[in-house]
Amino acid sequence: MQRRTLLAAAGTGLAAALTGCIASAGNGADDADDDGNSTTDPTPDPTPTPEPVDAVSVATGERLTAVVGDGPASDDGRLKPHHVRLENPTDEPWTARIDVSRPLGPGHTETYELDRDATVNVSLRVPAEYELTVTDITSDAEATESVGPADFDCNRSWTAFSPGDGGVSVSGASTRMACGPHTVAADGAVTVALGDGTLPTEDTKPHGLAVVNPTDAAETVEFAYETPAGAVAFGGTYRLEPGARVGASLTEAREVTLRVARRNESGEETTEAVTVEKSQFDCNASNTTVSLTDDGGFEARTLSTLMFCGDADPKNESST
Known part of the structure; x- marks a missing residue:
């Protein structure tokens, strides 16, 4: 049941009726002032009708x-x-x-x-x-x-x-269950859509931005997809088994920064931050991947296809 109902404040019709009675009270529409000039009684403004x-x-x-x-x-x-x-x-x-x-x-x-x-x-x-x-x-x-x-x-x-x-x-x-980090199984993937789909043209493609674990050991990472204002659009702590990936498809042409952190056995933290600019959204299929490395660090790479997009140069970008 999802019917819609128009709700308005009660008593509006009654207020309008009373206003009419007040305006017509007296011996006539015009009364004389002390100088004999004819004046008109001011009529009070009716009570505003609230928007439904x-x-x-x-x-x-x-x-x-x-x-x-x-x-x-x-x-x-x-x-x-x-x-x-x-x-x-x-x-x-x-x-x-x-x-x-x-x-x-x-x-x-x-x-x-x-x-x-x-x-x-x-x-x-x-x-x-x-x-x-x-x-x-x-x-x-x-x-x-x-x-x-x-x-x-x-x-x-x-x-x-x-x-x-x-x-x-x-x-x-x-509820009160003890929870460890969310685990993404080996060779599994978690992908979410971030944005409202308002890409500049029909030919503009979303940009992928992901964290992947190509190593032979499971690793726990903390990550956050942030707007320029620092608001977290997607984040958390995930345990990535070998080959696992967690990422987002950016469906809105705007700046987004991915921040990733991992800790070694001694508790020392290593971080990486990668920013996707608005200029990276065009007719090419493109993605940015932050990969975990065996030495406890990260490697970031952006790849794009070769389509010429009119006012942009052809590109086959691969940056580390």
């Missing part, structure tokens, strides 16, 4: 679910999504707007009218930084929370918003 709110109705006991992001978390996997919930435990309908924003790619913005015991669940699939804002339409009260990559592991976790004390109440919880 287009809302998705959620019936008693109903549960609606929306998904944000394309993998890698799944409800039955070792890496689980983080859930954002709207819950109405009261006896009165609750109308609320939810805005889930992320650094790269579409989030979720919608207004819901929840009956008693109704629930809306938004499943966040990509470990990243999110801003969650819920606004009570009636009172204009607002609550804001943040979610980060650390909130995504083997536990089921959620952030819940509900009406309370004339505002919006926030609560959260998680």
Whole structure:
């Protein structure tokens, strides 16, 4: 059930009717002032009609679910999504707007009218930084929370918003399993899409940006795909078995920096940072790979096909 209902403030018609009565009161439309001049009583402005709110109705006991992001978390996997919930435990309908924003790619913005015991669940699939804002339409009260990559592991976790004390109440919880780094199996791959798909032309192709382990031993890496403002669009700690790969397809022509770190047996950290510029998005298929090396370091390489893209030079770029 996802019917939409137009909600408007009650009493608007009554206010307009009362305004008409006040304007017509008296012996006539015009009264004389002390000098005998005719004047007109000022008519009060009618009460402004509020804009109707287009809302998705959620019936008693109903549960609606929306998904944000394309993998890698799944409800039955070792890496689980983080859930954002709207819950109405009261006896009165609750109308609320939810805005889930992320650094790269579409989030979720919608207004819901929840009956008693109704629930809306938004499943966040990509470990990243999110801003969650819920606004009570009636009172204009607002609550804001943040979610980060650390909130995504083997536990089921959620952030819940509900009406309370004339505002919006926030609560959260998680199961308590001990979780190690998410493991990508040998010769396996995890790939997510980052961006809103707004590439400059139909011929412009996404750019791939990945971390790969070509060594003979499993390695644990920490990585983050960051925007120029430092927001994490995808990140976490992963254990990469030999041949495993974790990466992203950048579907929006903008600057993104991949930061990777690994530690040796002594706990010493080695880091690498690779930035993809907007100029690297064109008609060529291209990708940047950060490979782990046997000596505990990294090797970064960017490859591209040879297509001539009009205002750009032909290229077969390979940089280390």
